[in-house]
Amino acid sequence: MKIDRAVGSWMLLIALIVGCQRSPESATQTQRDPSRPIRVLTTTGMVADLARNVGDDQVEVVQLLGPGTDPHLYKPTRDDVQSILGADVVFYSGLMLEGKMGDTLVRAGRSKPVWAVTEAIDESYLLEPEDAQGHFDPHVWNDIQAWSQCIEVVRKALADFDPDHADDYQANAAKYQQQLNELHAYGLRSMQTIPAENRILVTSHDAFNYFGRAYDLQVLGVQGLSTESEAGLQRINGLVDLLIDKKVRAVFVESSVPRKNIEALVNGAASRGQEVKIGGELFSDAMGTAGSYEGTYVGMMDHNITRVVRALGGEAPERGLNDKLSE
Incomplete structure (x- = not known):
């Protein structure tokens, strides 16, 4: 209950701040400032790595959760709120990995593009363990083929925000996909x-x-x-x-x-x-x-x-x- 109250308060805080800054329609009107890299806010390191590989030198990635941090238990801070508000594009993992933070990040979509990278994965591919209380298992990055499907979400989001570099994002995505294909093949051989x-x-x-x-x-x-x-x-x-x-x-x-x-x-x-x-x-x-x-x-x-x-x-x-x- 203590964690729920803390996260709930944070959700209310960001909802109020975001609501005062822009109207819901403004998220679709956001365009890149060509004088600087795109500010990308991510939750976990795995999501940050997707953004860095696809965005390359066109993006500046801020990662909320550092090495060794458990996303199931993470308590967001006021600085995290400011980081989200200062971002151009936000990516998070989804499938309840970030707990109630996921709902809060969706609220941030009132002012900017916000994407759950796992939304690219068909539900038929997801696991739903018996003790998961109706939720899908969120740890999809541990299946390289499943995580590969998330590349397209990042590519499309960056291309929509910055169409002038859409070809670059496409090339970067293809290069990263090849790396993951080789990694998965190594896993199959070794296992x-x-x-x-x-x-x-x-x-x-x-x-x-x-x-x-x-x-x-x-x-x-x-x-x-x-x-x-x-x-x-x-x-x-x-x-x-x-x-x-x-x-x-x-x-x-x-x-x-x-x-x-x-x-x-x-x-x-x-x-x-x-x-x-x-x-x-x-x-x-x-x-x-x-x-x-x-x-x-x-x-x-x-x-x-x-x-x-x-x-x-x-x-x-x-x-x-x-x-x-x-x-």
């Missing part, structure tokens, strides 16, 4: 080398369902789709039973989620005589450090694919597809 009995991926929360579907892995998270839900003792004990029964060799922590639940699994298995290793840290809801290879979407997914394959007994180069992964 096929994991022995059948090892194809179980246990992580901190249910962020990897699309990843599992793409690469034929059974995926189990200690917590649910949102990290707001706490894992109970019964859930942890049940997973320990599975680790022992299936002889799972490794489990994974996540960069934006506390390690305590995964460590509880490892300790629980050890108390019953089975060694389970932490196979590495995966990037789930946020990318790596800004400026690093893992701080890009390609680097993030290269890291996740490579670490999972190697920890589960498959074959992949230690430094990944592009020989750029950190040691």
Whole structure:
């Protein structure tokens, strides 16, 4: 309830500010100022990376959520409101990933173009887990083919806002699409080398369902789709039973989620005589450090694919597809 009240107050604040600035019709009349780059506001790093790759030197991207930040729990600040109001175009992930922030960003559409990049993905492709209370799983970037569909949303939005550079955005989008095609092909090749009995991926929360579907892995998270839900003792004990029964060799922590639940699994298995290793840290809801290879979407997914394959007994180069992964 505390988070809901905080986000609700923020929604009211931005609605009032935006409502006083422009009429709803003005959003369609916005045009680029050719004397400066387009100011693009994004929520997560994955969305920011889309904008940077498609917009290239025509855009200046501001990212609200930094490395290691959990979008499920993020509490927006007054500075975030000002960043949104100062942007020319806004992109967010959608599918309730940003919680009630998504509704607020839609309100900002009264004064500027605002796009949920996942709106390009057909609903038939989306997953709707039983415990999701009627919501789709928002972690679609963990399926490279699904995330590739979001490129077109960014391309079209930038081309509509800045038609003079539409050809540039088209070329950039095609180049980025090719990079993602190569990355997905690497994932398919590498994942096929994991022995059948090892194809179980246990992580901190249910962020990897699309990843599992793409690469034929059974995926189990200690917590649910949102990290707001706490894992109970019964859930942890049940997973320990599975680790022992299936002889799972490794489990994974996540960069934006506390390690305590995964460590509880490892300790629980050890108390019953089975060694389970932490196979590495995966990037789930946020990318790596800004400026690093893992701080890009390609680097993030290269890291996740490579670490999972190697920890589960498959074959992949230690430094990944592009020989750029950190040691």
